[in-house]
Amino acid sequence: MFTVLSLLLLTAAHSATARIHSMRYFTTASSQVPNFPELVVVGLVDEVQIDYYDSNTKKLEPKQDWMLKETDSLYWKRQTQIALRSQEVYKHNIETAKKRFNQTGGLHIVQWMQGCEWDDETGEVNGYDQYGYNGEDFISWDMETETWIAPTPQSVITKLKWDQDKALLAYIKNYLLQECPSFLKKILEHGRSSLLRTELPRISLLQKSPSSPVTCLATGFYPDSAMLFWRKDGEDLHEDVYRGEVLPNHDGTFQMSAELKVSSISPEDWRRYECVFQISGVKEDIVTKLDEDSVESNRAKPISVTTIIIIIIAAVVALAGVSAVIGFIVYRWKKAQSTSPAGTDPVVLEPLRPGDGGSNSPSETSS
Structure with missing residues (x-):
């Protein structure tokens, strides 16, 4: 349409x-x-x-x-x-x-x-x-x-x-x-x-429950020409991964997320995985290791998926105008x-x- x-x-x-x-x-x-x-x-x-x-x-x-x-x-x-x-x-x-x-x-x-x-x-x-x-x-x-x-x-x-x-x-x-x-x-x-500025994102690892996927959320970056993905042992992952679209924030910056299915990953193997953020104009990648201590969950902090959805919806509404x-x-x-x-x-x-x-x-x- x-x-x-x-x-x-x-x-x-x-x-x-x-x-x-x-x-x-x-x-x-x-x-x-x-x-x-x-x-x-x-x-x-x-x-x-x-x-x-x-x-x-x-x-x-x-x-x-x-x-x-x-x-x-x-x-x-x-x-x-x-x-x-x-x-x-x-x-x-x-x-x-x-x-x-x-x-x-x-x-x-x-x-x-x-x-x-x-x-x-x-x-x-x-x-x-x-x-x-x-x-x-x-x-x-x-x-x-x-x-x-x-x-x-x-x-x-x-x-x-x-x-x-x-x-x-x-x-x-x-x-x-x-x-x-x-x-x-x-x-x-x-x-x-x-227009030509570059702003790096804040990276967070979020998980609703122990059986839920781990979401790598990058927010506050500019421009929108960026990539976010998961790697294992240095190799890009394509299975058990869901990549979201780039979405606008209310302040003119952008956000995006990438989910990793972890239900079949043993705890001792978590450190083999990492979330990678790349953005145009910056040569070095921003790498966040998958570590149980670095993952924010509902059990440790009341971060709900509903809240994240509300933030995304508000951002889209702000851009649409x-x-x-x-x-x-x-x-x-x-x-x-x-x-x-x-x-x-x-x-x-x-x-x-x-x-x-x-x-x-x-x-x-x-x-």
Whole structure:
């Protein structure tokens, strides 16, 4: 399912020796949603929000003080004008999409995610550009073939037209591989103190009962390009191990856990096991030996699994922010949707392309 919430919580697999930086913009246009802006734009760099626009305030604003160092007042005025133009286009997008899917009334949503990634070690650049309609994939850009992918019959019309627009294809390729990475590097430089920092975690070994797995919990680290795993006698373990996902903390740092099944391990063999934490930018591993004295359990200290779950849920809620509201809208639409055989009217999806200066003005992609 294509939702802003799922995209924001999606964590890519990073190497612990290289740092991959990203810039992503999420645009959500909606209709007939009470007390919610018709258009919302959120910009993220390395999962940190850098700016925000909605159709109620009609103004693109920075969310980090160091973003003001990157640009002048004219930049924010230009980008606000782009957003204002896009607001009208997205209204038309929703109406034509309703015709394409033969729908009337109710809640309807068009979502767009565009951005790029840059590996600061290899210099490799990757980009993505994809659209969703009512919580489902609609059309996406294929970087390898430089064409559009249409997952539904209703989006084939858009694919055929956009694939024939050579100016649009060239613009998207240049933006994703040149303009976006260039702007990303500038933002990273000005936001160096927060975006390029490295914070090491606190490591804890937790166990609910003697028969329960031992959980190695690493929390408070930054960035999120980290790995946590178990070893035995210096060899990585793949059996009897469960690795959790990287999750956000309320203070902008991250946490993750890895469980080891110990019911079949004799007490004298515990010291042969160790929990290993690796993070980009730090050569030395953080190693925690599995020792009975170092494991915190309910018997020694009242540390409950419920408490850990509450902490994780609170962290996810804190990160979701705007996207949680968007997720709710998708839910509302799911309940109210009314879908019939597809129509043939085209969808107009004009990109809003925040970037550096006037060169990033949105191209005309009317179908």
